[in-house]
Amino acid sequence: MKKIAVLGTGMVGNTIGTKLINLGYEVKMGSRTANNEKALAWVNANGANASAGTFTDAAAFGEIIFNCTKGDASLNVFKMAGIENFNGKTIIDIANPLDFSHGMPPSLIPSLSNTNSLGEEIQKLLPEANVVKTLNIVNCEVMVDAKKSGGDPTMFVSGNNAEAKEEAKEILKQFNWTDIIDLGDITTARGTEMLLPIWLRTWMATGNGYFAFKIVQ
Amino acid sequence: MKKIAVLGTGMVGNTIGTKLINLGYEVKMGSRTANNEKALAWVNANGANASAGTFTDAAAFGEIIFNCTKGDASLNVFKMAGIENFNGKTIIDIANPLDFSHGMPPSLIPSLSNTNSLGEEIQKLLPEANVVKTLNIVNCEVMVDAKKSGGDPTMFVSGNNAEAKEEAKEILKQFNWTDIIDLGDITTARGTEMLLPIWLRTWMATGNGYFAFKIVQ
Numbered sequence: 001m002k003k004i005a006v007l008g009t010g011m012v013g014n015t016i017g018t019k020l021i022n023l024g025y026e027v028k029m030g031s032r033t034a035n036n037e038k039a040l041a042w043v044n045a046n047g048a049n050a051s052a053g054t055f056t057d058a059a060a061f062g063e064i065i066f067n068c069t070k071g072d073a074s075l076n077v078f079k080m081a082g083i084e085n086f087n088g089k090t091i092i093d094i095a096n097p098l099d100f101s102h103g104m105p106p107s108l109i110p111s112l113s114n115t116n117s118l119g120e121e122i123q124k125l126l127p128e129a130n131v132v133k134t135l136n137i138v139n140c141e142v143m144v145d146a147k148k149s150g151g152d153p154t155m156f157v158s159g160n161n162a163e164a165k166e167e168a169k170e171i172l173k174q175f176n177w178t179d180i181i182d183l184g185d186i187t188t189a190r191g192t193e194m195l196l197p198i199w200l201r202t203w204m205a206t207g208n209g210y211f212a213f214k215i216v217q
Numbered sequence: 218m219k220k221i222a223v224l225g226t227g228m229v230g231n232t233i234g235t236k237l238i239n240l241g242y243e244v245k246m247g248s249r250t251a252n253n254e255k256a257l258a259w260v261n262a263n264g265a266n267a268s269a270g271t272f273t274d275a276a277a278f279g280e281i282i283f284n285c286t287k288g289d290a291s292l293n294v295f296k297m298a299g300i301e302n303f304n305g306k307t308i309i310d311i312a313n314p315l316d317f318s319h320g321m322p323p324s325l326i327p328s329l330s331n332t333n334s335l336g337e338e339i340q341k342l343l344p345e346a347n348v349v350k351t352l353n354i355v356n357c358e359v360m361v362d363a364k365k366s367g368g369d370p371t372m373f374v375s376g377n378n379a380e381a382k383e384e385a386k387e388i389l390k391q392f393n394w395t396d397i398i399d400l401g402d403i404t405t406a407r408g409t410e411m412l413l414p415i416w417l418r419t420w421m422a423t424g425n426g427y428f429a430f431k432i433v434q
Contacts, residue, residue, distance in 0.1 A: 107332045107407075114324045114331065114414075151433035156415075183418045190324075191415035197331075198373075198408035201400045208434055215419055216368035217428035 001025050002167075005062025007055055007077055009038040012094065012140040013068035019144035020066075021046045023174050030058025030081065059085035064092065064167060071097040071118050072109060078125055087128035090164040092171070093119050093189075094135040094143065096196050105200040108193065119158060119189030130164035132157055133189035134172065137199060139209045146176040146212065153212030154179045158188040181215060218242050219384075222279025224272055224294055226255040229311065229357040230285035236361035237283075238263045240391050247275025247298065276302035281309065281384060288314040288335050289326060295342055304345035307381040309388070310336050310406075311352040311360065313413050322417040325410065336375060336406030347381035349374055350406035351389065354416060356426045363393040363429065370429030371396045375405040398432060 001024060006017040009031045020027045029039045029052045039052035059065060059081040069077045074095045097112035112118045119133035134157045135143045142148045155177040159165045169180055183191065195213065203209050223234040224247045237244045246256045246269045256269035276282060276298040286294045291312045314329035329335050336350035351374045352360045359365045372394040376382045386397055400408065412430065420426050
């Protein structure tokens with residue numbers, strides 16, 4: 001099994017990292033400092049396959065890297081980790097370019113939406129890596145178990161490299177996603193990132209965050 | 218049954234108008250000129266309950282008005298029709314603010330997306346009317362028969378006026394939509410209009426335009 005790095009120590013990184021440990025992967029959680037309290041608590045809770053370090057440590061360790069950082073910080077995190085540490089690797093980008101500057105609910109960062117996307121900007125920053133945008137359209141508990149939506153929803157993948165998308169799909173299947181649509185190259189991440197506003201409005205209208213989208217066809 | 222106006226003579230206006238005639242409504246199709254060839258052909262094909270006229274004629278006739286014009290033309294059409302002709306009426310806005318200036322697939326018009334929407338701008342232009350955004354997230358044949366998606370998909374409604382939304386929902390039910398989510402006020406149209414990019418990318422990836430979105434919860 002490939003070694004996996006999880007960038008980010010928030011609820012999303014914690015949930016993804018824990019699920020991967022439970023699936024038998026070795027996982028290193030990366031953060032700004034080597035002694036991040038949340039990362040160390042996660043390591044203590046998750047046994048011998050769990051470790052932590054700086055973003056650079058994690059990026060160097062991982063053969064597959066999950067981007068679980070906040071969308072407005074992601075590009076800086078990749079720079080801090082060292083661009084060369086991602087060369088030839090699969091980046092599973094689950095972040096969204098949310099803009100909280102106009103209050104709640106957030107909109108999308110204008111320069112990273114509509115005619116651009118966070119997924120594309122990460123791919124431009126890491127030209128030797130293979131970015132796959134996926135999982136960004138549900139809450140983190142549904143990400144790691146599609147059945148928590150109560151049905152058999154659809155997950156999308158976007159990316160320029162077919163092998164990297166296959167690698168991502170293998171992990172998606174272990175997260176109980178069975179209906180997976182390959183949208184095409186990384187520019188199609190515009191479409192999935194633009195699902196965030198309807199996700200937020202549906203959550204606000206129904207009071208239930210354990211839902212997902214299904215393409216009925 | 219209330220009289221209905223359909224603004225626009227394209228494929229969407231034609232399909233919506235014909236379905237409403239088949240349901241027993243009196244329908245007037247509006248266009249820039251009183252003698253629009255496509256409108257007259259539609260009248261000839263649809264019997265005594267079908268009529269045509271200018272945008273102003275149609276707006277004055279209709280108690281419910283469907284906006285089936287192209288999104289980049291919609292605001293001008295409402296101005297041409299006379300703002301006062303919409304006072305107190307329900308506007309069912311099914312248009313999308315598509316921007317073809319960057320090539321295919323279209324993006325959204327920046328000033329009408331993310332922190333704004335076409336639905337909101339129509340409501341601002343027609344302060345005495347009740348705008349309901351709905352149906353804009355599927356192709357026009359699925360709009361008038363949800364079952365053409367092959368399942369039981371979700372339709373959203375957005376609008377400031379509860380009675381107008383009920384009126385829209387009554388028509389949606391006649392179009393075979395059974396799973397309807399009321400997202401809230403007209404600002405929630407931002408979310409449904411931002412579904413267009415994923416609609417376009419899914420269509421391009423699957424080659425099938427007869428699909429719809431289902432909220433699995």
